[in-house]
Amino acid sequence: MGDGNGVSLLSQAPAYASECSHEYDGVLMPKIMPARCIESVRNFKVRDDDLFLTTYPKSGTTWVQQIVLLIHHDGDKSKLEGKHIFKMVPFIEAVEGMNKDNADTARMQSEIADEMPSPRILKTQLPPRWLPPSVYDGSKGKVIYIARNPKDMMVSYFHFCKMTVNLPTYESWDVFFEEFMADRVPRGSWFDSVLYWWKRKDDPLVLFIKFEDMKKDLKVAVKQISEFMGKSFSNETIEGIVESSTFDAMKKNKNSNPDSLPQLQANESQKKTFLRKGVVGDWMNFFSDEQNARFDAVYKEKMAGSGLDFVFLQE
Ligand code: PPS
Numbered sequence: 001m002g003d004g005n006g007v008s009l010l011s012q013a014p015a016y017a018s019e020c021s022h023e024y025d026g027v028l029m030p031k032i033m034p035a036r037c038i039e040s041v042r043n044f045k046v047r048d049d050d051l052f053l054t055t056y057p058k059s060g061t062t063w064v065q066q067i068v069l070l071i072h073h074d075g076d077k078s079k080l081e082g083k084h085i086f087k088m089v090p091f092i093e094a095v096e097g098m099n100k101d102n103a104d105t106a107r108m109q110s111e112i113a114d115e116m117p118s119p120r121i122l123k124t125q126l127p128p129r130w131l132p133p134s135v136y137d138g139s140k141g142k143v144i145y146i147a148r149n150p151k152d153m154m155v156s157y158f159h160f161c162k163m164t165v166n167l168p169t170y171e172s173w174d175v176f177f178e179e180f181m182a183d184r185v186p187r188g189s190w191f192d193s194v195l196y197w198w199k200r201k202d203d204p205l206v207l208f209i210k211f212e213d214m215k216k217d218l219k220v221a222v223k224q225i226s227e228f229m230g231k232s233f234s235n236e237t238i239e240g241i242v243e244s245s246t247f248d249a250m251k252k253n254k255n256s257n258p259d260s261l262p263q264l265q266a267n268e269s270q271k272k273t274f275l276r277k278g279v280v281g282d283w284m285n286f287f288s289d290e291q292n293a294r295f296d297a298v299y300k301e302k303m304a305g306s307g308l309d310f311v312f313l314q315e
Pocket of ligand 1: 055056057058059060061062063152155156157159160245246247248250274275276277278279282
């Protein structure tokens, strides 16, 4: 539990966190991802040709979801019309509809995935140790892992928490920062997630990509993802996929902009902006010098010897 001393995370988190969260195996989780769903993922029947999009939250999941779906349909945009991309890719640890008020009874998205024809594209943001054993040990299923520099991820997460009723609305950036540093924000440790997948970066079933590299050269990223998915396209097709996957294109498209989804009809007072800024370096507008120094010290310690580094400012 929580701090390892038998004190629950929820009792230490701000009181409002309990309205939308529960605690599972030492991690705060949103109620829309109840224990029965988390456990169904452990027992999920993985198929050889499954492709898992895996991230820590706010690291580019939706972006890669759009790209992967376009690649899956050989760049044919018309195949993505009429249905939101969130409905084409089951979020296997969540309930259907992502409504916390009926999360105890709603259908599990892992059940929807069970009924899908192959090849399946699936999404998960679970801590690696909770994944189906064959995905965790690398024996079955391909994985695309998207990593984002943690400072921008935190700022994005803070805003997203304000936007959806499915996450605690932290009253200020400073409160969110402290909760994050204490490992008390929903979904567990960013370091555990990134470092686990980084260790597996050379596994032929794993593609590890960084948000900042996608920002720098989206065309290279699209080619890399296509190759990983076993597809080879003309330059024209690649450029078409890039064009439909830019921040502006995704924001304009109601089928890729998540703001239209009911689960994001959140706090009425908050303007909906899932596709908020999509940039590298926005953390500079939020981290105080003191917070930055504290974060850097933890980052240095936890990342030491990993060989993994991030770009924190747009090059
Ligand atoms: S979630 O809720 O965990 O699934 O969020 P996720 O999709 O992982 O991350 C959301 C952030 O990714 C940004 N995003 C993009 N940036 C650049 N280009 C494109 N096309 C794009 N699509 C999504 C999105 O804006 C969120 O980041 P912030 O910093 O909040 O803008």
